[in-house]
Amino acid sequence: MLAQIENLVKLQAVELERTRLAVALRALPAEVAQAEALLAAAQSQSAKASDALSREELLRTRLDREIATHRQKTARFRVQLDSVKTPEQAAAIEHELSFAEAEAARLEDEEFASLERSEAQETALAAARAQVESLAATLENTRERISLQLKEAARELATLNAEREALRPLIEPDVLNRFDRLCGSRVTGLARAENQQCTGCRMGVRPQTWNQLREGELLTCDSCFRLLYWDPAMAPAPAQPQPEAKHKRKAAKAQPED
Ligand SMILES: [Zn+2]
Numbered sequence: 421m422l423a424q425i426e427n428l429v430k431l432q433a434v435e436l437e438r439t440r441l442a443v444a445l446r447a448l449p450a451e452v453a454q455a456e457a458l459l460a461a462a463q464s465q466s467a468k469a470s471d472a473l474s475r476e477e478l479l480r481t482r483l484d485r486e487i488a489t490h491r492q493k494t495a496r497f498r499v500q501l502d503s504v505k506t507p508e509q510a511a512a513i514e515h516e517l518s519f520a521e522a523e524a525a526r527l528e529d530e531e532f533a534s535l536e537r538s539e540a541q542e543t544a545l546a547a548a549r550a551q552v553e554s555l556a557a558t559l560e561n562t563r564e565r566i567s568l569q570l571k572e573a574a575r576e577l578a579t580l581n582a583e584r585e586a587l588r589p590l591i592e593p594d595v596l597n598r599f600d601r602l603c604g605s606r607v608t609g610l611a612r613a614e615n616q617q618c619t620g621c622r623m624g625v626r627p628q629t630w631n632q633l634r635e636g637e638l639l640t641c642d643s644c645f646r647l648l649y650w651d652p653a654m655a656p657a658p659a660q661p662q663p664e665a666k667h668k669r670k671a672a673k674a675q676p677e678d
Contacts (some may be wrong), residue, residue, distance in 0.1 A: 422636055424591055425649045428599060431587045432610045435603055438580050445573050448566045455562040459555040466548035469541055476538045483531045490524035493517075595638065595647070602646055611646040612654065620646040 497517040504510045588596060602609030611620030613633045618625060621644035629639055633650035641648045 422638065424595065425636070425638055427587050427590045428595070428610050428638075428647065428649070429651075431584065431591065431599070432603075432608060434580050434584050434587065436608070438577065438584070439607070441573055441577055441580070445570070448569060452559075452562055452566055455555070455559040459552065459559050462548060462551040462555050466545065466552050469545035469548050473538060473541045473545060476534050476541065480531055480534050483527050483534070487524050487527045487531070490520045490527070493520040494524065599647060606644065606646065609647055611641060611644070611648055613648050613650045614654065618644060618646065618648055620644050620648075 494517060497513050497520065500513050501510060501517070504513060591599070599609035606620070608620060611618050613619070613625055613630065616624055616627075616630045618641040620641060623641065623643035625633065625641065625648065629642075629648070630650075633639055633648060634652075636650070639648045640646070
């Protein structure tokens with residue numbers, strides 16, 4: 421194979437590796453952002469559980485106060501009952517007394533329900549706090565790993581850039597220009613021909629082109645315009661019959677099989 425083709429093959433490998441690295445690098449910040457978002461959601465969950473608990477505690481403080489008031493009234497009405505003068509007075513006080521007792525009982529039921537809610541909220545809060553702790557650790561690990569990956573990628577990129585700069589001067593400028601333009605539009609600028617096909621676009625190459633390729637020429641694919649070459653080291657064992665009939669191997673007469 422011509423030295424120029426070998427250098428193009430190497431250059432394309434370097435370019436593909438640089439592209440892979442760039443794609444991988446672009447994905448890294450998203451990983452950190454995702455870990456941050458998960459942690460923020462868990463923190464908000466934990467804050468909500470904590471607020472709910474505080475609200476229940478405030479509610480019970482108020483209920484305690486109201487229950488105490490009704491109990492005091494109950495005690496006062498009982499004392500008053502001892503000194504009533506008329507049945508009407510007694511009936512009125514008994515009415516007040518039973519109302520105060522009923523209210524105290526109702527508020528105690530409410531307080532009990534609040535305690536039950538708090539029990540569930542405490543469980544939720546503990547779970548949310550454990551989740552926050554675990555996600556904070558995950559975020560920390562993710563940041564460390566990403567930072568290492570960034571350093572590693574920067575090293576790889578420096579190596580690739582050095583290889584690239586060493587290879588480019590070894591390739592003819594007009595070939596290099598075409599390669600660069602193709603890389604811009606088609607990702608790869610160079611394609612290997614194999615079984616009378618361009619491996620870049622899978623279209624068949626004309627017999628004449630195929631013969632020239634096998635003589636070591638650097639040509640252009642008629643379909644995708646990639647630079648086309650043939651690599652004797654990659655030539656397959658005698659081919660199985662190809663279903664494609666577009667370019668029958670008429671030229672094979674002039675060219676011995678692999
Ligand atoms: Zn092609």
